[in-house]
Amino acid sequence: MSRDGEQHHALLGDDIPPKQRGGDEDNQTQSNFHPSSGLYRFVVLVLICNTTFGSYYCYDIPGALKGQLFMHFPEMTQLQYNLLYSLYSWPNTVQVFFGGYIIDRYLGVRRGCAICCVVLCFGQALVCFGVQQRRVDLVLAGRFLFGVGGETLAVGQSAYAAQWFKGAELATAFGVVLSFSRIGSAVNFDVSPAVVEYVNESQPGSGLIWAMYVGNMFCVFSLLCCLLLNWMDHRAEKMRLDTDSVESMVSDEEVSIVCAHACVHVHVCVGGGGVEGGSG
Numbered sequence: 001m002s003r004d005g006e007q008h009h010a011l012l013g014d015d016i017p018p019k020q021r022g023g024d025e026d027n028q029t030q031s032n033f034h035p036s037s038g039l040y041r042f043v044v045l046v047l048i049c050n051t052t053f054g055s056y057y058c059y060d061i062p063g064a065l066k067g068q069l070f071m072h073f074p075e076m077t078q079l080q081y082n083l084l085y086s087l088y089s090w091p092n093t094v095q096v097f098f099g100g101y102i103i104d105r106y107l108g109v110r111r112g113c114a115i116c117c118v119v120l121c122f123g124q125a126l127v128c129f130g131v132q133q134r135r136v137d138l139v140l141a142g143r144f145l146f147g148v149g150g151e152t153l154a155v156g157q158s159a160y161a162a163q164w165f166k167g168a169e170l171a172t173a174f175g176v177v178l179s180f181s182r183i184g185s186a187v188n189f190d191v192s193p194a195v196v197e198y199v200n201e202s203q204p205g206s207g208l209i210w211a212m213y214v215g216n217m218f219c220v221f222s223l224l225c226c227l228l229l230n231w232m233d234h235r236a237e238k239m240r241l242d243t244d245s246v247e248s249m250v251s252d253e254e255v256s257i258v259c260a261h262a263c264v265h266v267h268v269c270v271g272g273g274g275v276e277g278g279s280g
């Protein structure tokens with residue numbers, strides 16, 4: 001079990017026996033922002049979705065700005081461009097298993113997600129610095145570091161969804177989280193080229209650098225959402241009485257294994273597809 005308070009399989013107020021509820025908590029239950037309320041859980045779901053928004057946004061920046069990258073790095077080869085995706089994808093065929101296990105056994109979901117978001121920010125910042133210094137090696141190192149945090153964060157995000165939603169809600173929550181995360185990729189393909197075009201009008205040659213920093217700002221935004229989510233999760237845990245809770249339909253270890261398998265299969269395909277697409 002996680003160290004985040006033995007997990008939160010019963011965050012709903014209905015799971016707490018009435019005889020064990022104090023008068024203060026009865027008043028809190030009536031509040032619209034009690035952890036058992038629909039509003040509270042809706043905000044939690046929105047924050048869960050946004051924890052990986054920056055990750056998905058930055059992941060596809062090389063695809064949205066391929067032409068600009070080759071213009072900015074005249075010495076860049078097709079293989080080096082393909083490595084921008086491969087260095088992200090291939091390590092995650094193994095790393096997500098260890099990342100999920102470490103989150104489950106040692107860090108806990110809250111701390112694990114926060115650390116992964118920080119790693120994402122540093123990875124994208126290194127990419128930005130490499131672009132600014134016109135050093136492909138730094139860009140590739142930044143993409144590798146970015147990947148180390150990216151998919152482990154996705155595992156933690158899924159674990160969060162499994163803690164807060166159960167039964168018939170779980171599949172819907174997973175669907176919403178996955179759909180919203182992919183919005184980051186879609187937004188990137190519209191925003192990044194627009195940033196390059198806008199900045200190049202006033203500062204020729206600086207558009208790509210600013211587009212990369214915009215991606216880094218989205219990573220910082222995801223970090224802030226993660227910290228707020230952690231606070232709301234911690235608040236809900238403190239308000240929950242130490243009673244026997246209704247167990248989740250699946251264990252946390254099973255959730256992590258399923259999420260890790262999904263990440264492995266998806267990113268093996270994406271990594272291979274990126275190489276094929278690039279060479280074609």
